[in-house]
Amino acid sequence: MTINRRHFLFLLATGTGTLALQACASAEQSPSGSQTSPEPKPDTTGAIQLPPLPYAYDALEPHIDAKTMQFHHDKHHAAYVKNLNAALEKYPKLKGKTVEDLLRQLDRVPEDIRKTVRNNGGGHVNHSMFWQIMKPQGGGEPTGAIASAIKENFGSFADFKKQFNAAGAAQFGSGWVWLVRNKAGKLEVTTTANQDTPLSQGLYPILGNDVWEHAYYLNYQNRRADYLEAWWNVLNWDEINQRFAAASKSA
Known part of the structure; x- marks a missing residue:
């Protein structure tokens, strides 16, 4: 079959247009819940990196929904990392310390960035733990x-769970509820405001639940107690045991 030049150009234009439309359609599709978080780019600057989620966005459903996980990790946690890196750019020597060490010794952090390190360093450390547990x-x-x-x-797991949930529900405004190892080597339930970490109080966080509204509001609205109760269905006791062992060694 012979195709004249005009017919060939028409077919070429049609094919190109179809491919363009398909590309646009793909770009406009919203991320599906089963997608995993973006892999961090290789660190070539010594900057703190956003860790990827160790599971898909929808992996914790129905207890924690995919959209919440996506925004929580990709927006909120990413913002803490970005802000912390920007603050540390002013003091390159601080990049040789871990974020945990900076938070344990906040009084040694330069005053002009201390609040930023407290808020964003705490947000980074708290969330890095949160995804893993x-x-x-x-x-x-x-x-x-x-x-x-x-x-x-605590006497029993049921009694501990009741005390933990009550503390989380009673935390006014944004913050966290924690199980920590205290300075006497005992376990206790405590809370912190905003993104403060127990590390700054000389305590070792073994597990903690985020009670900021962004952690649960899309699915639970103002029913924080329901979120606290549902959260026990996704705990990783293997990881928590590893943190408990690390807490004992660090004493």
Whole structure:
């Protein structure tokens, strides 16, 4: 079959237009819940990196919805990392310290960036822990050494859970509720405001739940108590046991 020049150009233009339309359609599609968070770019500047989620956005549903996870990680946590890196640019020597060390010794952080490090460094450390202590098909009764420690310090898991949820519900405004190892080596439930971390108080955070509204409002609205109760269904007790072991070694 012979195709004249005019017919060939028409077919070429039609094919190109179809490919362009398909590309536009793909670009306009909103991210699906099953997508994972973007992999961080290789660090060539010594800057603090946003860790990727260790599971898909929708992996914790129905307890924590995909859209909340996406905004929480990709927007909120990313903003803490960006702001912290910007503050540390003024004092390159501080880049040799871990964020945890900066938070443990806030009085040694230059005063002009101390508040920024406290808020954004705390946000980074708190959330880096938060993603790790959750997993798909998690929850259930605690196992291992943390189970024995909870029983010893609180009487039973049920009593601990009740105390933890009550503290989280009572936290006024934004903040966190924590299980920490205190300076006496005992476990206790405590809360912090905003993005403050127990590290700044000489405490070791073993597990913590984010009670900022952005952590639950899309799914639970003002029902913080429902969110606190549902959260136990996604806990990663293996990771929590590792944090408990690290807390004991750091004493």
